[in-house]
Amino acid sequence: MLTKPTFSEEVSNLLHASHGEPLDKCIQCGTCSGTCPVAEFMDYTPRRLIGMINANMKEEVMESNTFWYCASCFHCTVRCPSEIDIAGLMYALKRYSIWKHQYPEDAVGPVFSETFVKSILRSGRSYEPVLAPSYIFSYGVREFLNEAHTATNLMLKGRLPVLPARIKRLENFKKVANRIIPMGGA
Amino acid sequence: MTTYSYFPGCSLEKMAISYNQSTKQTTKALGVDLQELEDWNCCGATAYFHVDELLAYAMVGRNLAQAEVAGHDLVAPCSACYKNAYFANAYLKEDQDLANHINYALQQDNLTFSGNIEVKHLMEVFCDDIGYEAIKETISHPLKGLKVASYYGCQIVRPKKDHEDVENPTFFEDLMTAIGAEPVDFAYRLRCCGGSLLITSREAAFELIFELLQNVRQSEADVIATACPLCQTNLECYQRQINQEYGTDFKIPVLYFTQLVGLALGIAPKKLGFGTEFVSADRILTYAKEPA
Numbered sequence: 001m002l003t004k005p006t007f008s009e010e011v012s013n014l015l016h017a018s019h020g021e022p023l024d025k026c027i028q029c030g031t032c033s034g035t036c037p038v039a040e041f042m043d044y045t046p047r048r049l050i051g052m053i054n055a056n057m058k059e060e061v062m063e064s065n066t067f068w069y070c071a072s073c074f075h076c077t078v079r080c081p082s083e084i085d086i087a088g089l090m091y092a093l094k095r096y097s098i099w100k101h102q103y104p105e106d107a108v109g110p111v112f113s114e115t116f117v118k119s120i121l122r123s124g125r126s127y128e129p130v131l132a133p134s135y136i137f138s139y140g141v142r143e144f145l146n147e148a149h150t151a152t153n154l155m156l157k158g159r160l161p162v163l164p165a166r167i168k169r170l171e172n173f174k175k176v177a178n179r180i181i182p183m184g185g186a
Numbered sequence: 187m188t189t190y191s192y193f194p195g196c197s198l199e200k201m202a203i204s205y206n207q208s209t210k211q212t213t214k215a216l217g218v219d220l221q222e223l224e225d226w227n228c229c230g231a232t233a234y235f236h237v238d239e240l241l242a243y244a245m246v247g248r249n250l251a252q253a254e255v256a257g258h259d260l261v262a263p264c265s266a267c268y269k270n271a272y273f274a275n276a277y278l279k280e281d282q283d284l285a286n287h288i289n290y291a292l293q294q295d296n297l298t299f300s301g302n303i304e305v306k307h308l309m310e311v312f313c314d315d316i317g318y319e320a321i322k323e324t325i326s327h328p329l330k331g332l333k334v335a336s337y338y339g340c341q342i343v344r345p346k347k348d349h350e351d352v353e354n355p356t357f358f359e360d361l362m363t364a365i366g367a368e369p370v371d372f373a374y375r376l377r378c379c380g381g382s383l384l385i386t387s388r389e390a391a392f393e394l395i396f397e398l399l400q401n402v403r404q405s406e407a408d409v410i411a412t413a414c415p416l417c418q419t420n421l422e423c424y425q426r427q428i429n430q431e432y433g434t435d436f437k438i439p440v441l442y443f444t445q446l447v448g449l450a451l452g453i454a455p456k457k458l459g460f461g462t463e464f465v466s467a468d469r470i471l472t473y474a475k476e477p478a
Contacts, residue, residue: 019277037378041390069387071394072232073378074344078352085345094236109386113236120245124227126196135385143388146427154201154423157462161200168225175294176248180241 007058014092020077020085026050032076032086042066046076046086062102067093068109108135121177124167128160188315190306191253191260192220195267195415196228202264202415204459208444209263209308211458215451216316216324220261223252229267232382240287246274247288250305251297263308263444265414266381269341272305307342309413309443313357318364325450328366332473334446335407336362336369337398338376339417361443362411365450367473372405374398379417384424395420396428399436409470410440418442423464439467449474 005013012022026047033045043064044052052061070090077087094113097103103110115134120126136147154160167173198206213220226249230242249271253260260275262268278285279301289298312321336358346352355376359369379398380391398421402410412418422440429436441463448458455461455471 037394038383038387038390041387041393069383069390071340071378071381071383071391073340073381075340075376075378078344078346087345091235091239095239098237107386109236112382112386113232116231117237117241120228120230125199126228126231128201131385139388146430150423150427153464157464159201159203159462165196165199167227169295172295173227173248176244176291177241179291179294180244181238 007056007061008053010096011053011089011092014096015085015089018085018088018092020080020088021083023050023054023084023089025082026054026084027082029081031079031081035075035079037073037075038069038071042069050084050086050089061093062097063104065104065107066090067097068103068107106138108138111135121174123164124170124173125165127164187217187219189219189221189258190311191256191258192222193226193229193249193253193260193262193267193271194222195262195264197264197415201419202442204445204462205263205415205418205442207457207459208442208448211453212444212448212451213311215453216312216321218311218316221256221258223249223256223260225252229262229264229270231266231270242270243274243278243284244288244291246270247278247292247299248295248297250275250278250303251292251299253303254300255297259304259306261306261308261311263413264416265307265339265341266416268305268307269345272347273345275301275303275305307413309342309357309361312443312447313361318360321361321364321447325365326452326477327450327474329446329450329473330366330476332367332409332470333370333405333407334362334367335372335402335405335410336375337402337410337412337417337421339412339414340376340378340381342413343376358411358413358443362446365447367446370405370407372401372407374401379420381416381420384420391420392424392428392431395424396432396434399425399428399434399438402438403436407438409446409467410438411443411446412440413443425465437465439463439465439470441467441470452477
């Protein structure tokens with residue numbers, strides 16, 4: 001009879017394809033937390049988060065902002081003495097949270113990531129202006145105006161595209177994506 | 187003449203147009219032939235890997251398979267594109283199941299990944315393929331006295347590849363030395379610029395940018411050299427806001443390494459994309475006025 005996997009087993013499964021050592025190799029040395037440039041902004045440091053996963057504290061882990069603060073700099077990954085791919089773990093938790101729709105309501109990260117992917121699947125290339133609505137409304141007035149100022153400057157310097165670029169074999173490209181994730185149509 | 191398939195990536199189309207222009211000019215001058223990949227698509231940035239890993243590998247796989255058709259190694263100037271292409275190429279080569287899955291999808295565009303090319307960062311083409319000696323011999327306007335902060339950032343050196351020295355790389359400084367400039371020592375040369383946190387967690391990104399700029403200022407560098415469009419945008423285009431936020435007066439130009447190499451080769455600044463800066467680089471141009 002199948003038993004429901006524990007949270008730490010679920011996370012191990014997420015890391016199945018990853019190239020690091022399993023999380024139970026963690027010796028809680030804290031090299032990751034000492035290396036991480038944004039640890040001070042996280043609810044729990046990377047070291048603590050790994051300890052919590054190993055202790056199956058699913059709710060606390062999934063409600064934390066820790067993995068959404070990971071900027072993918074991979075500094076923790078290259079320094080981990082147990083060779084755990086910690087940045088890879090943060091990616092896995094991001095995927096898990098998007099997949100289960102479990103993320104803090106005010107988190108910009110998941111919405112931005114999803115908008116980004118959808119926009120690429122439409123044209124094959126990234127196009128900055130369509131991404132703006134996924135985050136700009138979370139800003140205060142001052143930040144909003146600052147962002148508009150930066151965008152205007154980019155436009156004036158010829159650094160912002162007016163129209164989205166499109167790849168040539170866009171239909172084929174969409175069919176390729178559709179074989180991975182059927183999205184209806186195509 | 188060495189020929190490569192060139193993958194400019196989305197940023198170099200517009201946001202980092204000066205990187206694209208200076209890459210084309212300098213490689214041409216140094217005898218490297220970059221042929222743009224015929225119908226390249228976005229590398230997936232970091233967002234794809236947040237959403238679906240297989241889809242990400244399929245997108246990168248499509249670019250790799252096209253480079254295989256062209257028959258040349260793939261070169262990416264953007265560190266994020268490079269990291270995605272490099273590791274996707276490595277994983278697809280070693281994991282036959284993954285490759286079969288991706289190839290099933292790629293059939294829809296009449297492409298197959300077979301794993302017979304390599305992926306390189308543009309910087310490797312300069313440092314390893316062309317080589318410091320050849321560059322030293324070719325330059326006509328050594329950037330004597332120009333103090334450069336060679337900012338590696340993250341994904342050009344991380345995750346670790348083979349026998350790479352991830353704690354103390356020197357290739358960037360060596361390249362700056364080869365063009366006659368003076369690389370400065372600064373502690374944060376391998377630290378993160380904030381990447382896409384600029385969008386998703388602005389407060390954190392601003393803190394990283396501020397700390398980096400402050401560290402560069404302490405080193406007394408005249409300019410930050412970078413090899414990544416995201417680093418360039420974060421450090422340059424947001425300097426005004428950093429100054430507002432932290433009460434500082436940073437005015438540090440942030441240029442692509444290819445723009446500095448181009449100046450040393452005596453190429454006209456306009457052809458290297460100068461003039462698209464937010465922070466004026468006029469003072470830097472004066473270092474290239476005197477031929478050797």
